[in-house]
Amino acid sequence: MEIAERLEKVQKAIEGSVEDLELMGRLLDEFDLLQRRAQAVDLDEVDAKISKLMPELGFSPEDSDRLVASFSGGWQMRMSLGKILLQDPDLLLLDEPTNHLDLDTIEWHEGYLQKQDVPMVIISHDRAFLDQLCTKIVETDMGVSRTFEGNYSQYIISKAEWEQTLAVLLLLRRNWRDFKEEDQIEAI
Structure with a gap:
């Protein structure tokens, strides 16, 4: 039985054992043990992920023993x-x-970042960086957003x-209005 399922069953049993203090004590001990096991499993998974991710990020195994402050920005x-x-x-939001x-x-x-399979929203003034990573640009100007395909x-x-x-459409619109006004003046 999975730890999470067992935790749920023990929790329900604890709720039903309010009358039997001895049973409740044993169940609480079991619940505590199961929680510690669950945390250990999570930590093992995190350690495995970190070990896999470190070389991808360019770190050597020796770097895991160094203090964060000893690294450059x-x-x-x-x-x-x-x-x-x-x-x-599910999404990376990268601001500058x-x-x-x-x-x-x-x-x-x-x-x-090019190798990552996760959608990204990048806010940046670095045009070369945007050229390398972006497949769509969303511009917001005066409260109106437009999406442009490409880098x-x-x-x-x-x-x-x-x-x-x-600009052409606005010019055509203005010319159309002028034409309609001339048409109305001639009709008078």
């Missing part, structure tokens, strides 16, 4: 990313992920085309 960023990835996120990083770390960051460079081109099309 770029390596600490890798640790932060690792902590997030250990949680198996390249700030204060050296070029080598930025390149590593790009390559690592940042493609977004610049698509936005210019969109603005040109909008």
Whole structure:
């Protein structure tokens, strides 16, 4: 029987044993033991995930014994990313992920994120980083959001085309109004 199922059964038994203090004591001891086992299993799984993730993040086995403060900012960023990835996120929200990083770390960051199979929302002023990672750009201007397919460079081109099309449509609309006004004046 799985630990979680056994925990649930023992908990129900505890609730039903309010009259028998001796039974309740034994059940509480069993419940405590099961909780410790569950925590140990979780810790073993986390340790296994960390051992697998460390080399992917560029860490050596010896790095696991070092204090976080002994690492540079770029390596600490890798640790932060690792902590997030250990949680198996449904979505990564990255706000200025390249700030204060050296070029080598930025390149590593790009390559690592490209291999991830998780949707990402990236807020960044780093156009090269956006070019490497993004497949859609969402622009929000004056409370209106527009989605453009492609990376940042493609977004610049698509936005210019969109603005040109909008300008033509506005010009056609104005010309249509002028034409309608002239039509009405001639009718008088």
